[in-house]
Amino acid sequence: MTDLPKKHLFDIPEGMIYLDGNSLGPLPKGAVERATKVLTEEWGKELIRAWNTADWMALPQKVGDRIATLIGAAPGSVATGDTLSIKVYQALAAALKMRPERRVILSDNGNFPSDLYMAQGLISTIGKDYELRTVAPEEVAGAITEEVAVVMLTEVDYRSGRRHDMRALTAAAHQAGAVMLWDLAHSAGALPVDLTAANAEFAVGCSYKYLNGGPGAPAFIYARPDILQQVEPALSGWLGHEAPFAMEPGYRPAMTTERLRVGTPPIVQLSILDAALDIWDDVDMAQLRAASMALCETFIAEVERRCPELTLASPRDAEQRGSQVSFAFAEGYPVMQALIDRGAIGDFRAPNILRFGFTPLYIDQQDVIRAAEILQEVMSSACWKDAKYQVRGRVT
Amino acid sequence: MTDLPKKHLFDIPEGMIYLDGNSLGPLPKGAVERATKVLTEEWGKELIRAWNTADWMALPQKVGDRIATLIGAAPGSVATGDTLSIKVYQALAAALKMRPERRVILSDNGNFPSDLYMAQGLISTIGKDYELRTVAPEEVAGAITEEVAVVMLTEVDYRSGRRHDMRALTAAAHQAGAVMLWDLAHSAGALPVDLTAANAEFAVGCSYKYLNGGPGAPAFIYARPDILQQVEPALSGWLGHEAPFAMEPGYRPAMTTERLRVGTPPIVQLSILDAALDIWDDVDMAQLRAASMALCETFIAEVERRCPELTLASPRDAEQRGSQVSFAFAEGYPVMQALIDRGAIGDFRAPNILRFGFTPLYIDQQDVIRAAEILQEVMSSACWKDAKYQVRGRVT
Numbered sequence: 001m002t003d004l005p006k007k008h009l010f011d012i013p014e015g016m017i018y019l020d021g022n023s024l025g026p027l028p029k030g031a032v033e034r035a036t037k038v039l040t041e042e043w044g045k046e047l048i049r050a051w052n053t054a055d056w057m058a059l060p061q062k063v064g065d066r067i068a069t070l071i072g073a074a075p076g077s078v079a080t081g082d083t084l085s086i087k088v089y090q091a092l093a094a095a096l097k098m099r100p101e102r103r104v105i106l107s108d109n110g111n112f113p114s115d116l117y118m119a120q121g122l123i124s125t126i127g128k129d130y131e132l133r134t135v136a137p138e139e140v141a142g143a144i145t146e147e148v149a150v151v152m153l154t155e156v157d158y159r160s161g162r163r164h165d166m167r168a169l170t171a172a173a174h175q176a177g178a179v180m181l182w183d184l185a186h187s188a189g190a191l192p193v194d195l196t197a198a199n200a201e202f203a204v205g206c207s208y209k210y211l212n213g214g215p216g217a218p219a220f221i222y223a224r225p226d227i228l229q230q231v232e233p234a235l236s237g238w239l240g241h242e243a244p245f246a247m248e249p250g251y252r253p254a255m256t257t258e259r260l261r262v263g264t265p266p267i268v269q270l271s272i273l274d275a276a277l278d279i280w281d282d283v284d285m286a287q288l289r290a291a292s293m294a295l296c297e298t299f300i301a302e303v304e305r306r307c308p309e310l311t312l313a314s315p316r317d318a319e320q321r322g323s324q325v326s327f328a329f330a331e332g333y334p335v336m337q338a339l340i341d342r343g344a345i346g347d348f349r350a351p352n353i354l355r356f357g358f359t360p361l362y363i364d365q366q367d368v369i370r371a372a373e374i375l376q377e378v379m380s381s382a383c384w385k386d387a388k389y390q391v392r393g394r395v396t
Numbered sequence: 397m398t399d400l401p402k403k404h405l406f407d408i409p410e411g412m413i414y415l416d417g418n419s420l421g422p423l424p425k426g427a428v429e430r431a432t433k434v435l436t437e438e439w440g441k442e443l444i445r446a447w448n449t450a451d452w453m454a455l456p457q458k459v460g461d462r463i464a465t466l467i468g469a470a471p472g473s474v475a476t477g478d479t480l481s482i483k484v485y486q487a488l489a490a491a492l493k494m495r496p497e498r499r500v501i502l503s504d505n506g507n508f509p510s511d512l513y514m515a516q517g518l519i520s521t522i523g524k525d526y527e528l529r530t531v532a533p534e535e536v537a538g539a540i541t542e543e544v545a546v547v548m549l550t551e552v553d554y555r556s557g558r559r560h561d562m563r564a565l566t567a568a569a570h571q572a573g574a575v576m577l578w579d580l581a582h583s584a585g586a587l588p589v590d591l592t593a594a595n596a597e598f599a600v601g602c603s604y605k606y607l608n609g610g611p612g613a614p615a616f617i618y619a620r621p622d623i624l625q626q627v628e629p630a631l632s633g634w635l636g637h638e639a640p641f642a643m644e645p646g647y648r649p650a651m652t653t654e655r656l657r658v659g660t661p662p663i664v665q666l667s668i669l670d671a672a673l674d675i676w677d678d679v680d681m682a683q684l685r686a687a688s689m690a691l692c693e694t695f696i697a698e699v700e701r702r703c704p705e706l707t708l709a710s711p712r713d714a715e716q717r718g719s720q721v722s723f724a725f726a727e728g729y730p731v732m733q734a735l736i737d738r739g740a741i742g743d744f745r746a747p748n749i750l751r752f753g754f755t756p757l758y759i760d761q762q763d764v765i766r767a768a769e770i771l772q773e774v775m776s777s778a779c780w781k782d783a784k785y786q787v788r789g790r791v792t
Contacts, residue, residue: 012443024439027436032436040423043422044423083477085633113637113643120632121630121631125521216663234517234520235482237479237514249512268611268668
């Protein structure tokens with residue numbers, strides 16, 4: 001049984017209520033020690049030999065296996081490295097090759113823009129008559145026709161927290177003969193995921209949100225073991241080769257999930273992520289999900305009672321939500337700046353969304369109530385109208 | 397005027413002669429302090445706000461500008477992130493779009509395999525009648541016909557150290573109407589590069605070799621400023637968008653070199669690279685080149701005198717070489733293991749190459765002579781025949 005929260009394992013500034021772990025998780029204490037070790041002991045003392053002596057070569061797969069346990073994937077089925085956008089491209093390109101007679105990539109219009117952009121870039125690279133078709137999230141199921149080569153969806157909507165039904169939509173995709181690709185950016189570490197049960201061909205995700213891997217931590221990609229040999233890598237880099245150090249002139253994909261690796265892995269960031277994953281060893285995902293739902297329910301109730309100006313922009317049914325709650329308010333941007341200024345850190349997503357992530361590893365009920373109180377103070381005092389909160393940074 | 401070497405700025409184990417900086421540069425002392433700062437001060441205390449308060453958003457471009465000064469590129473013309481293989485794909489895909497009527501990617505058969513593999517993956521993704529044509533390095537100039545869309549070459553050969561003539565081959569490519577792409581993996585930080593004078597459209601490179609950015613440090617890509625607006629990004633991720641935080645449904649490439657960025661940048665590794673680049677601030681590349689040539693000349697003379705069993709596998713003319721020297725020996729693998737065991741670190745590249753990188757930042761004439769002495773001891777004692785040196789690791 002997990003003991004939640006695990007605040008003592010994180011370095012979170014005194015007095016800060018951090019409700020933005022769905023954007024960038026906080027610093028795990030073990031990360032600093034691990035980074036120091038990889039720099040001074042491994043790189044510093046072993047230099048090039050560390051690829052063997054510190055087993056850097058095996059680190060991408062080791063980290064992949066640790067993520068696999070959190071998303072219901074078999075050992076050996078998850079590769080790590082690159083960024084989520086790159087992993088989307090890899091999965092989409094492979095999926096299109098698996099359905100050569102079909103021409104449609106289906107997604108929803110609330111999907112994270114980079115997923116849509118990568119699809120657009122892939123289509124432009126192929127240069128044939130492919131189409132990225134987007135429909136409203138609730139219309140996806142009805143839009144999976146036999147024209148569709150691949151259905152690409154993010155399980156939890158980055159703005160609203162609305163959650164797709166992974167099993168049902170995967171089944172619908174398969175019913176129509178399409179390949180299924182799930183983006184788990186807001187799922188991995190946020191709620192129980194069972195890729196094996198869902199039976200999706202591909203999944204991708206990032207590790208700097210709920211997995212707390214740090215800014216720019218590497219992404220991951222899952223390919224269902226039984227289809228791996230059909231996966232033709234578009235980004236056929238040397239570390240996806242069956243024998244990278246044979247230096248052969250022709251690419252031969254690895255027989256394992258390593259075929260989804262590309263170039264030299266980011267060892268420092270992978271090591272930090274590996275340390276961050278230590279925290280998950282004894283976490284029961286069902287218990288985490290129950291705690292997350294309770295935190296979200298409290299926040300919704302408290303904010304609706306205290307701040308009638310705000311409109312819930314997430315599904316009211318906890319089962320239909322991920323681990324975040326969003327409220328809409330036309331002047332959401334300065335409101336969020338005022339909140340951040342008062343130590344309650346959420347974020348803003350255009351055009352009008354105040355977004356709050358609830359992460360039971362380091363957030364408890366007291367934090368949630370205090371955050372709602374601060375939001376009430378900001379709204380009732382109208383302090384957000386202060387000119388200093390209107391200035392827009394590049395990231396909010 | 398540079399004061400070389402700058403050994404005091406690196407943490408290199410006592411007694412080690414490190415001749416593998418062409419594979420992984422050693423740890424700059426400033427890297428540890430910077431990593432600690434980015435973890436504990438920026439990530440730890442600022443969390444999501446660090447994208448603004450620690451200016452993480454600007455870091456990829458800042459680092460790109462610092463690399464630009466080392467390769468003769470204009471400020472703003474170099475983007476950083478991802479891996480070298482990914483950057484090869486981006487450049488090739490963009491180059492092919494610039495010559496839609498042509499179908500040949502020309503390279504040499506000594507090019508680093510991943511560059512060739514990425515070209516193969518791109519061609520397979522496009523799925524049309526493209527061809528990757530490779531010829532012997534010395535036959536490249538004659539093979540640049542009007543069928544060629546893009547000439548892709550690595551300036552310095554990773555095995556032999558043989559150096560292509562960047563200006564002449566770029567001119568030949570342009571003469572035939574082809575786009576030129578240079579891989580500077582073994583050039584950046586190794587010798588003077590003048591991309592502006594060479595007039596190449598694209599260049600790519602990595603930062604963990606001569607630039608000492610650490611294992612898996614981010615790559616870079618250059619696009620010539622006057623053709624930037626013709627560069628259509630295949631890997632069209634959100635951070636290459638003109639307005640990433642507007643969350644628009646359609647991709648619009650940034651008007652700047654940022655269009656060659658893809659996903660969320662690896663801030664920890666970029667910060668370490670930024671610290672590593674501090675060392676270069678007062679380095680005169682002409683002086684570095686002269687020192688590098690002198691180190692290589694000494695090594696060749698000493699090894700040829702002491703180890704007649706070894707055959708020089710690099711050009712004898714220093715002008716025709718990068719900053720490494722290779723010797724061929726059928727049993728090169730165990731010889732290199734025995735050398736490493738005695739503190740002289742080079743590496744082995746299949747099938748029979750003993751490779752030694754000479755990096756005047758932290759290697760001097762005494763080191764070179766001592767390395768030759770150790771090599772002589774290994775060869776004359778035949779200690780490399782010991783069974784323990786025959787076992788092959790995954791990386792050598």
